[in-house]
Structures are given as C-alpha cells and as structure tokens.
Amino acid sequence: MNTDKHGFKKLLFRHETILLFVLAAEWLYFNSVGRNFGSLDNTFDIMRHSVEIGLLALAMTPIILTGGIDLSVGSLLGLSAILFGKLWRDAGLPIPVAATCTIIIGALAGGLNATLITWLRLPPLIVTLGTFSLFRGLAAAITHGADTFTNFPATFLFLGQERWLGLPTQAWLFIGVAVVLWLLVHRTTFGRSFRAIGFAPEGARYAGLPVERRVAMVYVLSGIIAALAAIIYTARLGQAKADAGTGYELFAITAVVLGGTSIFGGMGSVPGTLLGVAAIAVLNNGLVHARQPREVAGMLTGALLILALSSSALPKMLASLRARWQPSASDTQQNKTA
C-alpha cells in the first residue's frame, strides 16, 4: 500500500513535468512564429481570458478527486451573473453587497447539488446534469433570454479590465483561490480524505471518515467559486447575460483531466490542474497570434488531452505486453519508436 502510494506520487510528478514541457514548447513555438505573442500585454490577456475557466477547474479538482463531477458550474456561472446584475440594478444594492449575496446564492446552489448527491445518494453525473439545465433555464427565465445587465460602474469594471500591483486585478483573486485549494488538497487531512473517498468510498466510510460531509463540502465550494467566477466574468465583459459561461464546464473538466487528475477519482493535484489550464489557454491564444484558424484550437486541445492521457496509460500497457510476450517485447518497443 505504501509503495503503491509512492508510485502514484512519482507518476503524478512525471505527468506534471510532461505538461510543463508541453507548456514551454507551446510558448517557445508561438513566441517564434506569432506576432507580439510574448509581450506583457498578451501574457496578461491570456491570464484574463483564463481566470474564469481556471477558477472552475480549481473547484472541479477536489470534486473529481472524490470520484464525482459537477456539470452545473457553467450554468451556475450564468445564473450567478444575472442574479448579481439583478441585485445591483433592480434591487439597488451596492456592488459589494450584491457580490456577497451572489456568492451566498452560489453556495446555496452548490448545497442543492450536495444535498441531492449525499442525502439521496444520487450519482453526481445525473444530479449535476439536472442542475446544469435547471440553473441555465432559471437564468433564461428570469431575464426572458433577452434582458442584459450593463453600465456597471468603472470601479467594478476595474476588477475585470485593469491592473493592480502589476497584474490583472482578477489574477490576484485567482492566485488566492489557487493557494487555498492547494492547501486544502495537499496540506490538510481534508485533501487526503478526498482521495480516500475517490479510491473507495465504502472503505473511507469504514475507516470512519465523514464521507457525506466531505463530499458536500466540495460541491458547496464549487458553487461559491462558480459565483466568484461569475462576478469576475461580468466585470471583464461589462455585461451579464443569461448565456454567460456556456460550455465552461467542459473546458474546466478538460483542464482538470489534462492536469493528470483521474476521472475515476483518487488521484490528481492542484498544480496539475493549473498547468492544464495554462496549456489550453496558451494554445488558444497562441493560435490567434500565429494566425491560425480558431477551429484548430479545439482540435489541438482534444489531441493534447488524448495524448496526455495515453502517455500515462502507455507505460502500463507496454509493461503488461512485455510481461505477456517476453520475446516480442523489444519489437513493440521499436515500432513505437519508429
């Protein structure tokens, strides 16, 4: 058991190293062919454009560690954005109060997911597929699909569009959330319990872990972070509309899985997720600067994901092949090399 765990750690380390190399390769390549890719302005653009998806990916990491999934984050971002707009414009609340209320609403929405998953023991995939439609539908119903919240004060837009202490303002929030998540997952017993639940929920329960409470915690956290992402998104665009964040849940999941977190739970890391987010963000941005069509980004992200996953699976498969056909193993190896 102990050596097994050690092995996993090693594997993780390697996966992250690969990603780091990929990221560096991407950066060097785009810097050489792209126009103004390496400029400071562009680096800040990459940060700005990936903060919301990055936040959702951070929130998704502990969820996937426990073997769950949250498909509702993108929809919750949309719902939170328009509720924030409504609280500010229609209810006349000051921005900080409206933002606080929005985050509380996010926590409640996450709590709804958590309740259904832990009390009724429904599969997270089904529950969050339901709330995925529910939240987006609510957002559309509240605004009749057409109402757009805009004309936010400049002090609020500062959060999404300006710089503070040398970095885009929202990057500081992102760094804060990343540090909290890293501490939670890697430096507390909570993190260890998430992994234990992901490996074997029943085992964790017999070991005396409060499985329901821990699982509920990650979904509520996800709701809070989705609401925070909604506020940043609104500040970046200067508008809140019911279709905000459409499809973000899949980008977030892609980043988490690319970062080496197992979709079955039990293993993964926050730094991996951050690298996954960065690899996708740099790819998306770099292609524009290399004057490539946007469609290529989707293709390459997919290819990147498949390759990263197979790179983790390949050694295992080769080892088992080698074990089964001892004489032909070297042939296989050579074929791969060719």
Place this chain on the structure above:
Amino acid sequence: MNRILTLLVLTGLVAAASCSQSSDSSSGNAANSSGGGKKITIALLPKSKGNAYFISCNKGAEKAAKELGVDLIFDGPTDPDPAKQNEIVENWITLGVDAIAAACENKEGISTALRKAKSKGIKVITYDADALPDAREFFVNQATPQGIGYALMDEAARLCDSNGEFAVITGSLTAANQIEWRKFIEERRAAIYSNMKLIAVRPCDDLKDKAQSETTALLAAYPDLKIIVSTTSLGVPGAAEAIKQAGKTDKVKNIGLGLPNENKRYVHEDVTQSVILWKTEDLGYLAVQAANAVVKGTLKPGDKTFKAGALGEYEIQGDNIMLGKPFIFNKTNIDQFDF
C-alpha cells in the same frame, strides 16, 4: 523514455499543425517589416464563424482586401459563449491589427473590448449589427427601415401592375422594427400606388407554421387577393406553402424579406416571385473598404460620401455608411447566392 517520446510527439504535433500556415504568416511579417509602406491588417469579426451569411460577407471582404493589398483576418466565435467575441478582439489588440470591423452579437459587452481597441489606436468600425456609438467610428448600415419598406412596396406594385389588393404577414404586431417597415410600406403606397389596397395585416409570431395557416385563412377570406408581402423571413416560405397547397400559384403572388436559401425551392416553383434582402458580399466588401479608408485617413467623421473601390460611391448619413437599396433575389439570380 516513453514519456520523452510522447513529449516529442506532442511538440511535433503542435509544430506540424501550425507549420501549414506559418510560411504564410511569416511572409506577412516580412511584408510588414520590409518595403516602404507598412501593410495594413484588417480584422473582420462575424457574429459566428460558421454562419453562411457571414461566410458570404467574407467573400466580399476578401475581394476588397485583394484589391487594396491589405492583410485580412476573418475570425469569429465557433461556440455560443458571449465572451468569445471580446476575447478575439482583445487578441487582435495585442496582435497589433490596424483596423477591426465587427458585427456585434452583444452590443454592450463587445463595446467594452472595442473601446479598448480604440484607445490603443486601432480604428474600429461595425457592420451588420452596431455596437454603442462611442465604441466605433462608423457603422456600415446594410438597410434602413425606409429602404426596406419602399423596396417591398415597389416590388409588390411591379408584380401586380400597381393595382389590386395585398396583405402583409408580419412577425408580430408590436415589434418596433416591423411597425417601422409597415409605416414606410404605407407611406410609399399612399404616395405612388394609390390603386393598391392593403386589406389585412396578420402576425405569424415568427413561425413558419403560423404564417402558413394565416395565409390559408387570408386566401379563403379574400378571393381577390393578388399578393402576399411578408416583413419577416419565415413568413415568405410559410405563405408560399399555403399558396401552393391552395392551388393558387397562378393567381396569388408572394414576396418578402428573407434569405435566398430558405426560398430557393419556392422561387423555382414560381410560388414565390421575389425575396428581398441585401447583397451580403457587398456588405463585407464595403466594410473592408471603409476600414481601410479610416486607417489611411481618407474617410473621416463628417464625410458625406465614400467611394468604395469597384462598387462606387456610397452615401453617409451621420456616422452610418449606407449600403443602399436592398437587393431583389428572383428566379434569374437566386442560384448565385448561398446563404
């Protein structure tokens, strides 16, 4: 070792996929750095990239870019996230384009990014769908309510020799743009075609089925009806289906605002005579011509006309460059258009 291999494959893939056009872009860069005048780069933003309407706009834009010798970038969202248009514009700002011509999906949202572009010295114009006026210098306006109303009335009168009863199928009775168009239809009728008589206005709620059932009812109620005029795009094929099923193809004519592709079948069956819209290629052509002229300083606020290359002179009303009269698609030309 396998991991190193994978790494090589990965980087190779990224490199290979980008190689296809890297020669292209490097030659563009070379043209920028060498030579006397800097090559102008114009970025054209559609509402969505796969939309046939905008692909057709881009055709015209490419023609203009070729004639002017400018570098044209055509890129737009491929997924429905409203933040995408902003991100593309922000990418163009750091890429360092000279002008951006945008068709705006979200008026307020995109204006944030366009203002930022403007503040960085990039010339911004809009086409097809406007942003907030302070976020751009010109709007290439494809059609005015007057232009649309007059064109519909003129075409209806031409088809019935300026004499007889006609009915209007509208999207809804309350939509502002529809009311505006009907106002100009009536204005034109009263001024020139006093022998034509508007006998009914029916809403179809922008549904083809409803347009069909309303038309069926109209055909039954008014046996002398000579032409149906739809002010909404789904009205035209809906009315056509009703006329066809009632067996009145020879007696009742059918025209309206719409897209060529939705109506081709009925036009070839002689159920629908004309579909009215604008030439999307000209819209793209004009947008690029205008963007280029703003960069060069030959088109300035306050100008009353603008000469756009091969297409000639265009009128400017305020800060709107007018594409001019709508275009009529009929049996003789509809197959040349694909949107």
